[in-house]
Each structure stands twice: as structure tokens, then as C-alpha cells.
Amino acid sequence: MNLKEGMTYSHEHVAIDLSGVKKNEDCRLDCFQDTLAEFIELKSKGVGNIIELTNRGMGRDVPYMEKMAEKSGLNILFATGFYKEPFLPPEGYSLNEKELAELMIEELEVGIEGSESKASIIGEIGSSKDEITPIERKIFNASCRAHIETGAPIITHTTLGTMALEQIEIFKEYQVDLDRVIISHVDLSGSLDYILRIIDKGVNVAFDTIGKENYQPDGLRIDMLKEIDRRGLSEKVLLSMDITRKSAFKHRGGPGYAYLLDTFLPALREVGVSHKAIENMTDKNIRRIVK
Secondary structure (H helix, E strand, O other), rough: OOOOOEEEEEOOOEEOOHHHOOOOHHHOOOOHHHHHHHHHHHOOOOOOEEEEEEOOOOOOOHHHHHEEEEHHHOOEEEEEEEOOOOOOOOHHHHHHHHHHHHHHHHHOOOOOOOOOEEEEEEEEEEEEOOOOHHHHHHHHHHHHHHHHHHOOOOOOOOHHHOOHHHHHHOOOOOOOOHEEEEOOHHHHHOOHHHHHHHHOOOOOEEOOOOOOOOOOHHHHHHHHHHHHHHHHHHHHHEEEEOOOOOHOOHOOOOOOHHHHHHHHHHHHHHHHHHHHHHHHHHHHOOOHHHO
């Protein structure tokens, strides 16, 4: 599926369920009307696309997401793949690298779980904090195989920003097109130097935990993005919020999806981040990556 006109939230979850592992019902997004109301607001403010990164074992629900796209008017792009330990389904352990790749390729080229909806992205493929476990490495290898076969972009998960450089080394082994890779959650590292090292390798990076100030203050995210713009590197950055909890919705006391548009982008403009950079990070870059 191609991107439609409008801005893109490059890392979100329309329906997700991590509540079993996390022992927290807040981590189950199944509140259709709440999400719909906020998505309609996004649509009214110029958002056209949502990159949806819930994959196998994370509570992916294709009919739910299809209905959300229909009712909200937003273009929702689906993903294939496997997340990270301990959130993997049984097949993440039982299948070998080639079999995992074949499964992803089928979801990209034929359809997801018997539906006619195809995945557009391989993601979010994850590594644990400060390590890539053997099972996670197998999934990274399989994702590379699926990318080489289909050309689909890859979006990764880094736990608190760690292991990004190690992920890139795996992609280089397989000769993955690094310009079609997005390394997620790098803002959680809190280190501009580290993020610049990642960008220097040729991949794209996502500041996609905007509004999660319990992890990093948005002021730091803003400072880092200002310097990235000053260095002329905004073409390698994507923005999103990665909302995965009910408590993040506006009427439940959270920032809400529109926080990125209503609060964060004005704050970037206030410190002098250029219009071009904001356009790159919310629209143009993702169009280059997701063809």
C-alpha cells in the first residue's frame, strides 16, 4: 500500500496487546472509539498516514485496523515480523531463519493471516536492552532475507536506544539497503553523539517516543533535533509517539496523539528548527523510505 497525501506518524500501534507479559491491562489497546476520535482529529489536522507496527505475537488484529482505517479516513500501513523476547509467539522460536523469512514474504506479497491486506513494512524487529539474544538474531537474519526478496523497508525496535549499531552491522552483512531502514526509539538514548553515529552509518532514525517524558524530557528531544537540523541531517529523521497504553489518550489524562502536532512541533519552531526539517521529518522522509 502506498502512502497517501498528508503527514505520517511513522511508528504507532492501532491495536496491540502486551498486557500478558507486562501484567498490566493498560498495555492493551482495544478501545476502538477512543482511538477513532483521536484519529479523526489527526485527519482534520493534516495527517494522512499511520505506520502500524504491531506484528505476530503482539496482538495484531487486521479486521480491527481495517475498520479503523475505514472509519477514520487515515491510511494505515501494516507490518509483518516478530518483536523481541519475551513477546514472541511460539513460531518465533520453532521456525528456522528461512521459514521465518518465508512467512514474512507471504504476508508482504499475499496477505496477512488469510486476509487480503498485505504488509508494507517489516517491523518492528527488536533487540533487548544491551544485547541481541540468539533468537532475536535469528529474527533479524530472517528479516534481512525478506527485505532482500521483497524490497520492503525494515523498522527496528531498540530497547532504550541500545544496540542500534549492532543492528546495523547485521544489516550490512546481508547488504540491506540502509536508506530503507529506520532505527526506532533512538531518542531514548538521550545521547546526541550516539544518534549522530547511527545516522552516519546510513540508516534513518526515529524520534518516536515523543511525549513520553517519564523516559526523556521533550526539551532534550527538541535540543537534539535542533542540532540535527543545524547539521543538515533532517532527511534522516522520522517523528512519532509510539502510543501503546490506554492511559496515553487525551481524555484519560495522557498527551494524546495530537500532542505531536499541537505541542511538540510548535516547540521545535520556537527554537528555530526549520520548516524544511519539520516537513522532512513528518512527510518527505517516510515517502522516500516506504515506496
